[in-house]
Amino acid sequence: MSVDIEPEWQPATKLNVIGGALDFTALDPLPEGVTRDQIEEICYTVRELYGDYVDEIVAETTLSQREAQTWVLRTLAHDGTEPLSYEAIGLYIWAIGRATEGDPLSRTIVTDYYDRAEAKVERAEATVKRTGPPPYPDDVYDDPAMLWVDAPVAERLQRYRRANETFSDCLARLLDESGTSIPLETFVEAYRTERGADYVAVDTVYPDWDAELRVVVGVSDAGTEPDVVADAAALRVAGQSYDFTISEESDPVHADSHLVVYAGTADPPVPVADGTDRLGTALAGVERSLPDLVSQLRSVGATALTIGTEPAGAGAHLFPVFEAEPDTEPLAALERIQLDDRTLDVGRVSPMTVAAYREHSETTKLLWARGDGPLEQRALPDDPTDRRELLPDTVLRTST
Known part of the structure; x- marks a missing residue:
């Protein structure tokens, strides 16, 4: 399709006309009659x-760069100009942020950015409306106050929220519980001395196992919980408090999913100090950002990080790449990846060698490769939105 651009047209009109003539079924989607x-x-x-x-919105709100661009260009217009169409916005983001490499963003992608931005704006407006005196129609807050949290924090709060519990009640409960937490070492010592426990482990087989620690305790006889445990509402590990439940078993199965905190009679035994350190490391590694993952992989000698083009279960399939088989399993505790506006579950982590990667390169996508390795260097983008756009669409659709 060919377009004729009149010189006197406003820039927005020009982009709208060009955007309306895009043909994504063609090798070059740009229309004839206009150059890049x-x-x-x-x-x-x-x-x-x-x-x-746009820059001001990105700096002062939770909107990402792409969300802010889309929302501003779609919603606002200077006098005498028209709002940009989704196709025109795709052209704009492509030209401004991608140095005209690849193809313009499709209407579907731009619409997704706009919907996410609009949802954030609506949530913010709903919060602002609650700065006056109550009552409110849904009576969410007793004493309303503005509270702004980043998306990952809001998602964590949602996981802690119980059925029919308002966010206000949830926060109040968590604050109350934070004052009655006990160190994991105290928990183990109480069970060891008062109940003769010789095995304490945390079961990690459940999704989001870090939201509530399921503690398996090996005791020979039935009995009551030690007082210090019964009075505690949370366990404290590496300075963080976690909800917990206890399963007392006379002959606990030492399952692969058990992260052993203490084992007095096992061969080899697991001292409490070693077990708590291991649990703290695992909890710290459950949810990471892509830069954190790259930093960790670099520290253990990895050459690259790739991701499967198709999901593994309900999440991403990561492939850390090494020149030789690694001695330990990197990213063993990883379950979630923090992105700029969502959280991506990790379904599987499969370390592989460089040779294996080359055999499977068509079904994986390279996210990062170090400069001194056998693969061509690829740096992880600094911009969070650009990092998210590296991920395959089929995988992103599994995120929350």
Whole structure:
């Protein structure tokens, strides 16, 4: 399809016309009659009009760069101009943020950015409406106050929230419980001295096992919980408090999913100090960002990190790449990856050698490769949105 751009048209009108003529079924989706340089020039003119406001929104709200760009360009318009279409916004993001490499963003991708931005704006407006005196229609807050939290924190709070519990009640309960937590070492010592426990482990087989620690205790006879345990509402591990439940068993199965905290009669035995350190390390590694993963893999000698183009179960399939088989299993505790606006579950981690990666390169996507390794160097983008866009769409659709 060919387009004719009139010089007197506003930049937004020009982009809308070009966007309406895109053909993503063609090898080159751009219409005839316009060059990439012309599109880039138009987009930078639009950037002069709206760029500072986009940057301000990114700096002062929880909207990502792409969400802010989409929301501003779709929602706002200077006098005498028109809002940009989704296709035009895809052209803008492509030209401004991608140096005209690849293809413009499709309407589907841009719509997803806009929907996410609109949802965040609506939540913010709902919060602002609660700054006056109560009562409110849904009576969520008793004494309303503005509370802004990042998306990962909100998701963690949601996991701790009980059925029919308001966020206010949930926060109050968590604050109350934080004052009655006991160190894991105290828990083990109480069971060991008062009940003769010779085995304490945390079962990690459950999804989001870190939200509530399921503690398996090996005791020979039935009895009551030690007082210090019965009075505790949370266990404290490495300075963090966790909800917990206890399963007392006379002959506990030493399952592979058990992260052993203490084993007095096992061969070899597990001292409490070693067990608590191991649990603390595992809890710290359950949810990580991509930069954290790369930093950890670099520290253990990995060459690269790749991701499967298809999900593994209900999450991502990660492939840490090494020149030789690793002695230990890296990322063993990893279950979730923090992205800029969502959380991605990890379904499986499969370390592989460089040779194996080359055999499976068509079914994986390279996220990072170190500069001094056998693979071509690939740096992880600094921008969180750019990092998210590296992930295959089929995998991203499993995120929350």
